[in-house]
Amino acid sequence: MTRISFPSALITALRMMLGAFFIMSGYEKLLDLKFFGLIIAEYQILPSFLIPAIALFFTLCELLCGIMLLIDLFSRFSSSVMLCMMVVFIGAMINNVMRGLDHDCGCIKFLSQWYGLKEEIGIVPIARDILFFILLLPIALLGSNRIPWVKDQK
Amino acid sequence: MSLNIMSGKPLRRKLFAAVIILLSGISPSLSQLHAAASVALAKEESGELDLFATKALFDSHSACFVDARSEYVYYKSHIKGAISLSDSRFDEQFPDFSQKKAIETLIVVYCTESSCGMARHVAKKLMKNGYRNVRVFSGGIIEWAHAGFPIEG
Numbered sequence: 001m002t003r004i005s006f007p008s009a010l011i012t013a014l015r016m017m018l019g020a021f022f023i024m025s026g027y028e029k030l031l032d033l034k035f036f037g038l039i040i041a042e043y044q045i046l047p048s049f050l051i052p053a054i055a056l057f058f059t060l061c062e063l064l065c066g067i068m069l070l071i072d073l074f075s076r077f078s079s080s081v082m083l084c085m086m087v088v089f090i091g092a093m094i095n096n097v098m099r100g101l102d103h104d105c106g107c108i109k110f111l112s113q114w115y116g117l118k119e120e121i122g123i124v125p126i127a128r129d130i131l132f133f134i135l136l137l138p139i140a141l142l143g144s145n146r147i148p149w150v151k152d153q154k
Numbered sequence: 155m156s157l158n159i160m161s162g163k164p165l166r167r168k169l170f171a172a173v174i175i176l177l178s179g180i181s182p183s184l185s186q187l188h189a190a191a192s193v194a195l196a197k198e199e200s201g202e203l204d205l206f207a208t209k210a211l212f213d214s215h216s217a218c219f220v221d222a223r224s225e226y227v228y229y230k231s232h233i234k235g236a237i238s239l240s241d242s243r244f245d246e247q248f249p250d251f252s253q254k255k256a257i258e259t260l261i262v263v264y265c266t267e268s269s270c271g272m273a274r275h276v277a278k279k280l281m282k283n284g285y286r287n288v289r290v291f292s293g294g295i296i297e298w299a300h301a302g303f304p305i306e307g
Contacts, residue, residue, distance in 0.1 A: 038226035041243065048246055101242065103224055 006142050015069050015079075015139055018132070022066030022082065025108045029059040039106035043092050044099075061085060069139070072148050079139035086133040093121045093129070205301055208262060208291040212303070217260040220251075221295075222276035231307035233264065233298055241265075241272040244279050257284050264291040264298070 029036045037055035040046065046054060061081060068078035093105060105125040119125070203211070211217040212233070219236035221228045225247075228238040237254075239247050255261070261280060265272040277288045291298075299305055 035226055035229055038224075038229055041246075042224050042226060044243070103242070104226065 006138050011138055011143055012072075014135055015072060015075055015143065018079075018082075018135060018139070019066045019068075019070030021108075022062045023070065024066075024110060026059050026061075026063030026066055028109050029055075029106075030063060033059060036106055039104055042101070042103040043096055044101065045092060045095065058085065072144060072146070074145055074147070075139055075143040076141075076145040079136045079143060083133060083136050083140055086129050086136065090126055090129045090133070093126050096121050097126070202290045202292045203262065205291075205293050205297050208264075208293070208298070209301075209303060211260070211262055217262045217289075218255055220261055220263045220276065220280075222263050222265045222272040223270075223295075229307065231295070231299075231305055233295060234304035234306045236264075239263075239276055239280075241275045241279075244276060248279075248283065252283070255285075258287065259285070260287040260289070261285055262289050262291050264294050267294040267296045268292045270294060 033052070033055050036059065037051050040055055040058075041048065041051050062085070065078040065082050068074055069082075089105075089107070096103075101121070103121060104119045105121045107119065107125050107128070109119065212219070219233050220239045221232045221236045222239065222241050224240050224242055225238050228236070228240070232238070237251065239251050261277075263273045263277045263280070265276075273290045273292070273294065277290050280288045295305070
């Protein structure tokens with residue numbers, strides 16, 4: 001069986017790009033956690049008492065994984081966490097689209113502010129999260145799982 | 155002479171009405187007026203309020219304003235003093251609302267604009283739950299904000 005070789009420079013580029021992206025996305029959510037919580041409530045999947053904790057959890061996960069990806073600290077682990085989160089987001093959006101609910105996805109506000117990308121749940125944010133999933137896969141499968149300031153012992 | 159005038163009055167009125175109907179059919183501006191009057195009449199009959207009637211209620215502090223849009227939209231901006239009771243999460247929010255507001259309270263429900271149906275849905279749900287004095291401000295927050303009336307959020 002042939003192993004797919006992936007240039008390490010490409011992994012690094014993906015890691016840096018996604019890391020910066022998740023940091024920005026997590027940071028803007030952290031600035032207004034209540035707003036993010038209200039959007040999660042609109043999905044009508046979780047009980048109300050869990051929503052503030054889940055909003056904080058998702059935000060911190062995004063922020064910390066973003067930092068870890070950027071500095072290459074346990075990149076495989078952090079990208080795997082983000083992969084799981086993407087699966088949750090995609091599943092939640094598909095669930096809401098099928099139920100005919102119409103609201104903001106609560107994904108990445110700065111993208112809609114800067115580039116006018118749609119934030120309402122639908123095909124665009126679902127496709128965007130699928131793209132993130134695809135971009136995270138090489139890091140999760142082939143990235144390093146090391147601590148950058150500890151030198152490898154050979 | 156006076157007898158002639160008296161007998162001529164109903165005829166004159168009929169003629170006048172016929173001219174108005176004719177004109178409203180012909181002139182586009184008059185037909186628009188006619189349409190606007192019909193819409194206003196329909197709104198009044200269905201219990202919907204226009205901008206100025208809503209503002210009068212707002213100034214008199216005699217009504218409770220209810221925002222039927224999603225809670226996260228309400229959080230960003232709403233009519234000053236309004237309470238969130240969203241169409242999408244009505245069942246979760248209503249118990250809290252019913253504890254705060256008595257059943258006799260005059261309630262004005264609004265959403266984004268006249269084409270959004272959320273305010274009417276919430277008004278129906280409120281009436282189903284026993285609230286009798288429920289009115290809809292059909293212009294919504296867009297008309298309110300456009301008029302420069304108070305908003306917070």
